[in-house]
Amino acid sequence: MDALTPLAALILGIVEGLTEFLPISSTGHLILAGDLLGVNSEKGKIYEIVIQCGAILAVVWEYRVKLWSVAVRLPYDRGAQHFATNLLIAFIPVAVLGLLFGSAIKASLFKAVPVAIAFIVGGLIILWAERRKHIIKIQSVDDMRWTDALKVGIAQTLALIPGTSRAGSTIIGGLFFGLSRKAATEFSFFLAIPVLFAASAYELVRNRELFFVQDLGTFGIGLAAAFGSAFFCVRWLLRYISGHDFTVFAWYRIGFGIMVLVTAYTGAVSWTVS
Numbered sequence: 001m002d003a004l005t006p007l008a009a010l011i012l013g014i015v016e017g018l019t020e021f022l023p024i025s026s027t028g029h030l031i032l033a034g035d036l037l038g039v040n041s042e043k044g045k046i047y048e049i050v051i052q053c054g055a056i057l058a059v060v061w062e063y064r065v066k067l068w069s070v071a072v073r074l075p076y077d078r079g080a081q082h083f084a085t086n087l088l089i090a091f092i093p094v095a096v097l098g099l100l101f102g103s104a105i106k107a108s109l110f111k112a113v114p115v116a117i118a119f120i121v122g123g124l125i126i127l128w129a130e131r132r133k134h135i136i137k138i139q140s141v142d143d144m145r146w147t148d149a150l151k152v153g154i155a156q157t158l159a160l161i162p163g164t165s166r167a168g169s170t171i172i173g174g175l176f177f178g179l180s181r182k183a184a185t186e187f188s189f190f191l192a193i194p195v196l197f198a199a200s201a202y203e204l205v206r207n208r209e210l211f212f213v214q215d216l217g218t219f220g221i222g223l224a225a226a227f228g229s230a231f232f233c234v235r236w237l238l239r240y241i242s243g244h245d246f247t248v249f250a251w252y253r254i255g256f257g258i259m260v261l262v263t264a265y266t267g268a269v270s271w272t273v274s
Contacts, residue, residue, distance in 0.1 A: 004039060004044065004047060004215075004218045004222075005218075006217070006218060006221055008037045008039055008218075009047075009218040009219075009221040009222040009225070010221050010222070010225050011033065011037065012030060012033060012034065012037070012039070012047070012048060012051060012222055012225075013051055013054060013221060013222035013223065013224065013225025013226040013229070014225045014226070014229045015029050015030055015033045016029075016030060016048070016051050016052060016054070016055055016222070016225075016226040016229075016230070017054065017055050017058065017225060017226040017227065017228065017229025017230035017231075017232075017233060018229045018230070018232075018233050020052065020055040020166075020167065020192070020196075020226075020230055020233070021055070021059070021167050021188070021189060021192070021230065021233055021234055021237060022165075022167060022233065022237065022249060023122075023126060023165050023167050023168030023171055023172065023246055023249045023253075024119075024165055024167075024168070024249055024252060024253055024256075025115075025118070025119065025122070025159075025162070025163050025164060025165035025166075025168065025253075026052070026055075026165075026166075026167075027048075027159075027162045027163070027165075027166075028115040028118065028119060028162050028163035028164075028165070030048040031048075031110055031111070031112070031115050031162055031163075032112060032115065032260065032271070034048060035112060035271055036269075042207070042210065043207075043210045043211070046203050046204070046207045046210060047218075047219070047222065049199060049200055049203045050200045050203060050204050050219070051219070051222040051223055051225075051226045052196040052199065052200050052226070053196070053197065053200045053223060053226075054222065054223035054224065054225070054226030054227040054230065055192075055196070055226045055227065055229075055230035056192055056193055056196045056197055056230075057223075057227050058226075058227050058228075058230035058231035058233075058234055059189045059190075059192060059193060059230070059234060060193060061231065062189075062231065062234050062235065063189065063190070070083055070084060079142065082142075083141070083142065085146060085149075086141075086144055086146060086148075086149035086187075087149070087190060087191060087193075087194060088194075089146050089149045089150050089153060090149040090150065090152050090153030090156065090187075090191050091153065091191065091194045091195055091198075092153060093150075093153045093154050093156065093157050094153065094156045094157050094159070094160065094195060095195075095198065097157050097160060098160060098199070101160065102160065105160055105161065105162070109161060109162055110162055111271070112260055112264055112271030113260075113261065113264055113271070114161075114162065114163065115162050115163035115257075115260070116163065116256075116257040116258075116260035116261045116264070117163070117257065117261075118161055118162065118163025118164045118257075119163050119253045119254070119256055119257030119260070120253065120254050120257035120258065120261075121164075122163065122164050122165055122168055122250075122253055123249075123250040123251065123252070123253030123254035123257065124250070124254065125172065126168065126172055126246050126247070126249060126250035126253070127247065127250045127251075129172045129175055129176060129246075130245045130246060130247050130250070132176075134175060135178060136178060136179070136180045137178035137179075138178055138179045138180065138183050139180045139182075139183060140180075140182075140183055141183050141186050141187045141190065143183070144179070144183070144187065148177060148178075148179070149187075151173065151177045152170050152173050152174050152177065152179075152184075152187060152188075152191070153191075154173075155169045155170060155172075155173025155174075155176075155177075156169050156170050156173070156191065156195070157169075163257075166188075166192065166195070166196075167188050167192075168249075170184070170187065170188040170191060171184045171185055171188045171246070172184075172246070174187060174188070181241045181245075182238075182241060182242075185237065185238070185241055189234065
């Protein structure tokens with residue numbers, strides 16, 4: 001399918017927004033949703049990446065006061081400079097590895113079975129992480145050192161494997177490195193802003209010949225759907241983590257991954273398994 005229908009754009013936008021900031025892999029869900037909708041052309045895959053901008057705008061809006069404060073104080077305030085530097089440090093590992101290996105990963109792993117396996121492995125890691133004793137050294141993102149940011153940035157590189165989850169890698173990685181649940185989750189939100197904007201801009205520019213003016217309508221639908229569903233999801237997650245851990249997401253990942261593998265190997269669903 002070269003042209004996305006408005007319905008497909010709406011569905012993909014909602015899927016992106018609901019899964020981007022949860023540790024369940026938005027990329028993995030989009031690959032599987034795109035498979036079911038028949039949106040598995042190169043253009044469809046690029047569209048799935050670009051609509052991430054809608055989800056990121058939801059984070060920008062939710063944290064607009066802090067982000068504006070950092071931007072205004074950046075030239076002279078050490079606290080603002082420290083925050084911005086940490087984001088830059090955490091951004092560099094995934095940017096470098098993404099440029100070096102992104103095309104190879106997309107060619108070999110953007111398929112249902114590798115995604116399902118990554119879902120299951122990621123779920124098992126979350127269960128392991130939640131059974132460990134948490135030793136909290138950092139309560140707030142403003143307390144993070146540059147070394148903490150670098151560790152989280154390195155953990156984020158695992159998300160280059162579709163189905164792993166960028167949010168899961170950064171949040172669970174943050175827990176391993178001594179961040180509180182709130183600090184790990186909020187830093188994951190903030191780090192998503194440069195990472196996903198850069199990825200979306202890069203893919204859009206690199207594949208600009210695939211898009212035309214008539215695509216603006218479906219882009220608008222997808223971006224709006226991603227923004228609305230992500231805004232709801234971000235606020236819900238912040239409330240959820242105040243009294244719960246991430247175990248439920250681990251079991252969801254494992255169950256969903258097993259379902260995809262079973263339907264793939266029984267032929268119940270015609271996934272792109274090859």
